[in-house]
Amino acid sequence: MRWALIEPLLDPAVESVLEIGVGQGALGFRLAERYRYVGLELDEAAFAVAQSRLRRGTVVHGDLDALASGERFDLIVATEVLEHYEDDVGALRLWRERLVTGGALLLSVPAFTDRFGPWDVKAGHFRRYERDGLVAALRAAGFEAVAIRTYGFPVGNLLEAVRDAVAKRHPAGGSMSERTAASGRLLQPSRATGRLTAGAGAVGCLLQRPFTEGRRGVGFVGLARATG
Numbered sequence: 001m002r003w004a005l006i007e008p009l010l011d012p013a014v015e016s017v018l019e020i021g022v023g024q025g026a027l028g029f030r031l032a033e034r035y036r037y038v039g040l041e042l043d044e045a046a047f048a049v050a051q052s053r054l055r056r057g058t059v060v061h062g063d064l065d066a067l068a069s070g071e072r073f074d075l076i077v078a079t080e081v082l083e084h085y086e087d088d089v090g091a092l093r094l095w096r097e098r099l100v101t102g103g104a105l106l107l108s109v110p111a112f113t114d115r116f117g118p119w120d121v122k123a124g125h126f127r128r129y130e131r132d133g134l135v136a137a138l139r140a141a142g143f144e145a146v147a148i149r150t151y152g153f154p155v156g157n158l159l160e161a162v163r164d165a166v167a168k169r170h171p172a173g174g175s176m177s178e179r180t181a182a183s184g185r186l187l188q189p190s191r192a193t194g195r196l197t198a199g200a201g202a203v204g205c206l207l208q209r210p211f212t213e214g215r216r217g218v219g220f221v222g223l224a225r226a227t228g
Contacts, residue, residue: 001156002079002108003027004205005149005212005221009106010034011075018073018098021081022059023184025050031077032057038073040066043181064094072100079108080219082137083125084180092141099226105143108221109134111150115218118167119160123186124179134220143224152218153211155204160218 006027015036022028022039024046031037037057041047047061060066076095085091095105110120110128120128129137135145152160172179211217 001151001201001204001208002219002221003030004208005151006077006079006106006108009147009221009223011104014074014104016073017075017077018067020064020076020078020095021084021184022046022050023080025053025059027077027079028057028059029053029055035075038067038071040064041184043184046181046184064098067098072098073103074100075104075106077106080110080183082107082109083120083127083129084176084183086126086176088126089137089140092137092143096142096226101226103226104146105138105224105226106222107224108151108219111217111219112215115160117160117164118171119163122167122170122172122179123183124172124176124181126176129220131220134222138222138224142227144227146223146225148220148222149212150214150217150219151208151212151221152204153208153216155200155207156218157216 017031017035017037019028019031019039022041028037028039028050032054033056039050039057039059040063041050041059041061042063044061047059051059076099078095082088082091110125113128113130116128131148134148138145208217
């Protein structure tokens with residue numbers, strides 16, 4: 001459902017992409033088929049899965065420090081990552097330094113502060129975002145928001161309710177960094193359920209279309225461009 005909103009925002013002129021927080025490679029697989037792709041993933045288990053899935057591009061087990069000092073990209077992609085940083089504006093500024101002049105950032109974050117729940121705690125989230133708050137954080141870090149869209153209603157809302165129920169039964173343990181590392185592995189569908197989840201996702205993509213500007217849904221997909 002995120003991809004349905006991400007894909008129309010991809011600039012065909014983009015050549016190089018850095019993905020921060022690859023997880024198990026679901027998005028990276030698609031990006032690497034289109035662009036010169038580098039992905040960063042801190043969690044060793046998720047990194048191993050992503051590396052096995054991607055047929056093109058490069059996945060690195062590490063953070064921004066693992067990149068060459070002068071390496072810059074046309075586009076940075078970070079889906080469900082920013083909320084894991086206590087200093088989100090500081091993280092955005094570091095990401096901006098890895099963009100070419102006029103480069104862009106494409107990100108997704110969990111939406112609506114009143115929806116913060118057990119799953120957010122379990123996954124190591126510091127916050128959820130309101131639209132204005134996300135725009136303000138981007139601006140403070142030197143970005144100008146181009147588009148902010150809501151995704152997920154109604155299928156994502158149902159899935160989030162299931163995740164919250166699971167998190168209540170199995171509360172968060174470990175440090176924030178440990179929960180963040182594990183978040184990309186939690187409740188991931190198996191190969192055996194691939195067709196089922198793909199079908200549910202296709203239905204979700206259709207149903208969410210009328211609701212991308214409002215407060216229904218579970219997250220935001222945003223495109224921003226570096227200023228200055």
